[in-house]
Amino acid sequence: xGLRILREVYKRKTxxxxxxxxxxxxxxxxxxxxxxxxxFGIWYLISAMxxxxxxxxxxxxxxxxxxxxxxxxxxxxxxxxxxxxxxxxNLGINTIGMYLTxxxxxxxxxxxxxxxxxxxxxxxxxxxxxxxxRKEGESSAEEKKGQRILIATGLxxxxxxxxxxxxxxxxxxxxxxxxxxxxxxxxxAKEVEGEAGLVYRINRNRNGFFRRAAYLxxxxxxxxxxxxxxxTDVYGVGYLVNFVCHIQRKKYLIRFTGDSAWETALLKxxxxxxxxxxxxxxxxxxxxxxxxxxxxxxLGAAKIIVDCRFMADIAKIIGVGADQIKVIYxxxxxxxxxxSQARIEEIKxxxxxxxxxxxxxxxxxxxxxxxGIIRVMPRVLxxxxxxxxxxxxxxxxxxxxxxxxxxxxxxxKNVFFLGKIAHSDIINYLKAGDLFILxxxxxxxxxxxxxxxxxxxxxxxxxSGGNPELIGGEKEGLLVNYNNEEExxxxxxxxxGNKEKAGLLALNAKNKSAEYxxxxxxxxxxxxxxxxx
Numbered sequence: 013x014g015l016r017i018l019r020e021v022y023k024r025k026t027x028x029x030x031x032x033x034x035x036x037x038x039x040x041x042x043x044x045x046x047x048x049x050x051x052f053g054i055w056y057l058i059s060a061m062x063x064x065x066x067x068x069x070x071x072x073x074x075x076x077x078x079x080x081x082x083x084x085x086x087x088x089x090x091x092x093x094x095x096x097x098x099x100x101x102n103l104g105i106n107t108i109g110m111y112l113t114x115x116x117x118x119x120x121x122x123x124x125x126x127x128x129x130x131x132x133x134x135x136x137x138x139x140x141x142x143x144x145x146r147k148e149g150e151s152s153a154e155e156k157k158g159q160r161i162l163i164a165t166g167l168x169x170x171x172x173x174x175x176x177x178x179x180x181x182x183x184x185x186x187x188x189x190x191x192x193x194x195x196x197x198x199x200x201a202k203e204v205e206g207e208a209g210l211v212y213r214i215n216r217n218r219n220g221f222f223r224r225a226a227y228l229x230x231x232x233x234x235x236x237x238x239x240x241x242x243x244t245d246v247y248g249v250g251y252l253v254n255f256v257c258h259i260q261r262k263k264y265l266i267r268f269t270g271d272s273a274w275e276t277a278l279l280k281x282x283x284x285x286x287x288x289x290x291x292x293x294x295x296x297x298x299x300x301x302x303x304x305x306x307x308x309x310x311l312g313a314a315k316i317i318v319d320c321r322f323m324a325d326i327a328k329i330i331g332v333g334a335d336q337i338k339v340i341y342x343x344x345x346x347x348x349x350x351x352s353q354a355r356i357e358e359i360k361x362x363x364x365x366x367x368x369x370x371x372x373x374x375x376x377x378x379x380x381x382x383x384g385i386i387r388v389m390p391r392v393l394x395x396x397x398x399x400x401x402x403x404x405x406x407x408x409x410x411x412x413x414x415x416x417x418x419x420x421x422x423x424x425k426n427v428f429f430l431g432k433i434a435h436s437d438i439i440n441y442l443k444a445g446d447l448f449i450l451x452x453x454x455x456x457x458x459x460x461x462x463x464x465x466x467x468x469x470x471x472x473x474x475x476s477g478g479n480p481e482l483i484g485g486e487k488e489g490l491l492v493n494y495n496n497e498e499e500x501x502x503x504x505x506x507x508x509g510n511k512e513k514a515g516l517l518a519l520n521a522k523n524k525s526a527e528y529x530x531x532x533x534x535x536x537x538x539x540x541x542x543x544x545x
Contacts, residue, residue: 026079027137033074034133041067042125049121056121060110061103068099080145093259094144102132143236158545160192162238164231166248168197168211175244175267177435177459178533181345183210185534194234198227198248224252231256238262240541243313246306247272254309263314263544268327269456273302278378279409287454287477291329307331314544317537319457320478338543340536341481342457343528344466350436351443359444363428367399368508371445371469373438373460374452376408381451381474383414384495389423391501396508402427405441442467447507447514453494455479465525470514472503488521 044063109128471489
């Protein structure tokens with residue numbers, strides 16, 4: 013019986029050592045707590061904090077060199093930083109736990125510390141064993157070094173727009189090239205079949221603090237596994253990625269395809285400046301802090317991926333070096349489209365078989381220019397009659413305002429707000445329509461333009477952002493100045509009133525869309541990974 017007990021103890025020697033090391037640190041903690049509180053008369057919460065800090069150093073050295081037998085001194089400061097962060101977290105648990113047990117439940121303070129310490133010990137063992145003092149042999153094989161990619165994003169399918177469109181196929185494509193890929197995202201959707209160990213979803217409907225805390229904890233764990241972190245957004249997740257990778261000494265890439273600092277300032281009425289002018293002007297403290305944080309995140313990245321030369325120029329104005337920037341134009345993965353002739357006919361029938369359908373798609377934000385299109389609709393109706401109809405696909409904060417504008421202009425019966433449409437169904441609306449118009453104040457490399465090009469839809473686009481890089485005026489489409497009502501009206505008339513020209517523009521655009529191959533995006537992204545490492 014005695015030998016059996018000894019064998020069981022030996023099997024669990026790491027746990028025994030952990031308990032002994034923790035016990036030593038706990039004894040130090042309790043002894044100091046007693047001395048400071050009962051002998052020197054210091055308030056017990058202050059005493060608890062002081063004792064906790066001293067016990068921290070005792071605990072770290074015992075756990076590292078004895079419990080987990082980690083003699084690698086090169087990693088010691090990095091490990092101590094992680095250990096300290098866990099210690100600060102535990103200090104918070106310790107303080108709150110002491111307050112609850114002593115002040116609320118009236119437990120004697122020494123016994124209260126024993127209870128709280130037991131809880132902290134269990135949580136600490138798991139973190140120390142699996143994250144801080146994990147041996148290299150416990151990770152993936154050495155030959156896979158550089159092949160583990162963590163994609164940190166705020167949007168992921170079934171979300172639609174921006175990163176979600178790109179990420180619909182990228183992880184799968186990278187795995188096909190031999191990479192191990194995990195995705196961390198905020199999401200409304202729950203875990204789905206087939207995602208286990210591949211996609212980690214944090215409920216975006218949680219309270220803001222708990223949502224970010226849950227994301228940070230999961231990011232910390234996954235980044236420890238990864239060789240490289242790819243953040244698809246500077247503002248939403250980039251700050252957390254910068255923080256974690258700085259401590260973990262991991263390299264990361266940032267995808268910079270839009271400027272939320274400018275968008276936020278515009279929505280709050282703090283600026284009316286164009287995005288490029290916004291970068292060099294001074295604004296209120298909140299906006300300037302956001303701009304400064306963004307710059308820090310971008311400069312800390314091993315590589316900045318942009319989707320057009322326009323966004324590369326914005327990054328340079330912010331302060332990013334040219335050699336740090338890689339332009340990877342967006343592209344199409346046509347396998348994801350669900351083109352259906354029956355669905356196309358259904359859409360046409362819904363709005364009238366003889367109707368002239370103008371398709372506009374996007375978030376209903378001020379810089380998307382839906383108001384400029386609505387303002388010219390009275391003239392369009394006067395020219396082409398009541399069969400001219402504007403279909404607006406998307407949701408956003410400007411919806412009510414745009415609705416009111418349509419009523420004010422007397423065109424509400426010809427302007428249809430269709431709300432959020434499934435991404436796979438967008439192709440059918442583009443094919444059912446007579447033209448697609450994107451009247452935005454700024455864009456990167458618009459997925460919508462690429463999809464309209466592929467659909468063979470005549471295109472009108474603003475001369476903003478990356479639009480002119482996709483559309484050559486009078487060749488693949490017509491370019492207009494943002495919200496210039498006269499130019500928008502003339503362009504609409506030119507396409508709706510000239511089927512031959514509309515067909516030529518659509519054919520040229522479709523032919524050019526073949527240049528934006530999905531395999532090129534995958535290859536260029538892999539090149540960016542290799543350059544970053």
